[in-house]
Amino acid sequence: MARTRFSNARIAGLTCTFPENEVSTESLAISLGVNARRVVSMTGIENRRVAPPHICASDLCADAAERLISSLGWKKDTIEALVFVSQTPDYILPATACTLQHRLGLSHECAAFDVNQGCSGYIYGLWLASSLVESGLSRVLLLVGDTSNRCVSEEDKSVAFLFGDSGSATAIERAEATSHFVLGTDGSGARNLIIEAGQCRQRPNPGNCLRVEVEGGKRRPTELFMDGSEVMAFTLREVPPLFEQLLGYAGLQRGQLDAVVMHQANKFLIDNLARKIDMPTDRIPTSFLNFGNTSCASIPVTIATRLRDAVSSNPLTLALMGFGVGWSWSACTLALGPIPVPEITFLK
Amino acid sequence: MKTPEQFYRDLEEMLELDPGTIKGDESLDTLNWDSMAVVMFIALADKNHGVAVSAGDVRKAASVADLFAILSK
Secondary structure, eight states: OEEEEBEEEEEEEEEEEEEEEEEEEEHHHHHHHHHHHHHHHHOOOOOEEOOOOOOOOHHHHHHHHHHHHHTOOOOOOOOGGGEEEEOOOSSSSSSSHHHHHTTTTOOOOOOEEEEEOOOHHHHHEEEEEEEEHHTSEEEEEEEEEEOOGGGSSSTBBTTTTTBBBBBEEEEEEEESEEEEEEEOOGGGGGGEEOOOOOSSSSSSOTTTOOEEEEETTEEEETTTTOOOHHHEEEEEEEHHHHHHHHHHHOOOOGGGEEEEOOOOOOOOOHHHHHHHTTTTTGGGGHHHHHHOGGGGGGGHHHHHHHHHHHHHHSSSSEEEEEEEEEEEEEEEEEEEEEEOOOOOOOEO | OHHHHHHHHHHHHTOOOOOTOOSSOBBBBTTTOOOOHHHHHHHHHHHHHOOOHHHHHHHOOHHHHHHHHHHHH
C-alpha cells in the first residue's frame, strides 16, 4: 500500500463549474420505460447536469480555475504546475493540461500533465500536487473533471441514470499543514468498468461505433460498460479496510473527523459504506441528489456544494475516500479551511 | 448463520414482496430478479449475514435455493 505523509502542502481554495443543462431521473425513466421511484430509491439521484456537445471537462475546469485564481488573488505566473485529472480529455494527444496552460494564460515555465483516473482521481491529484509542492514548487493548480455522459449510452439502463458532468479547480500551495494519504490498485478489476474501444487497443471502426443489444439496453463498444454487482462487491471488500488503514496511519479516531467525503457513486453504495465504516450519516455529506455521480470531481463537488459554509469559515478535519474504476482506490485525511470557496457556476 | 426461513424474510423485504411469499423453491425469474436485485443481494449478504459473496456466483444464481447456498459457502 502506498502511504505518504505531507507536512508542507495545503489546499488554498477550491470551486466547481457545471453545465447548465439539467436532466431529471424521472424524465429519462419515462423515456426508457423504467420505474423512476425504484431508480431514485437505489441511486439517490434525482437530477444531473449533462454537458451539451460543445462543453468538455476542460471547459468546466477552465471556468472553475479562472474564478478560483481570481478569488485567491494569485498571479498566474506564480503557478508552477497544472495537473489535469480526467477520463474524458479533449484529445488522445496532446495532453489537455497543455491546452489548459495556454487557455488560462499560465507561464511557459509551468509544468502541465494529465492523469487518467476516475473515482479515485481527486485524491490522486491531491497526492501528486502535494508531492510537487513538498519537493519544491510553491503553487500547483489541480483541475479535476469529467463529462462522463459523453461516453454513456442513454439506452443502457445500467449506467444511463448515474453520471453527472462537472469540473473542479483546487489550489495547492506551500504552507505548514499535515495530510496523510493511502493509495492502492487491483487491475484485475479493470474489465468491470471499462470503455473497451476507441483508443489504441481497439481503434474506432464502423463495427464498434454501432449500438448493439446488451443486458440492460443498447451500447456501443466505445461507450461505458459497468458491472454494478462487481463494483458493489469490490467496494464492500476494499473500502472499509482502507478507512481503517487511513485512520491508523493518520493517528486519528472517528470522533476527530468533522466529515468523511466519499466518491459519490450512488446512495445505496454510500449508505452501505457508512454502515461498514461505522460513521454516522450526518458526517457523510453527499451531492448525488442533484448532481449524480460526478466521477473524479465528486469529492470537490460535495465539498463545494455541501461543506462550503463550513470550510469557508472554520478549519475542518476531513477524510476523503475515492474508489472504483481500475480498480483503484485512494484516501486521505487533511485539515481544510478556512479557505475561499467561490460559489459554483453553470455554463451554457 | 440464519435459518432458511429468516433468509426468505430478508429476501422478501429486499424485493418488496409480501411476507410468506417465498417458500424456498422459487425460480428467481418469478421474483422480479434483475441486475439491481443482484447488487442489493450482495449488500444484504454483507449486512444481514456477514458474508462477502462473489458477484459472479450471485449473477449465476437461478433460484432462491441457489442464493441460500451462496450464503452457506
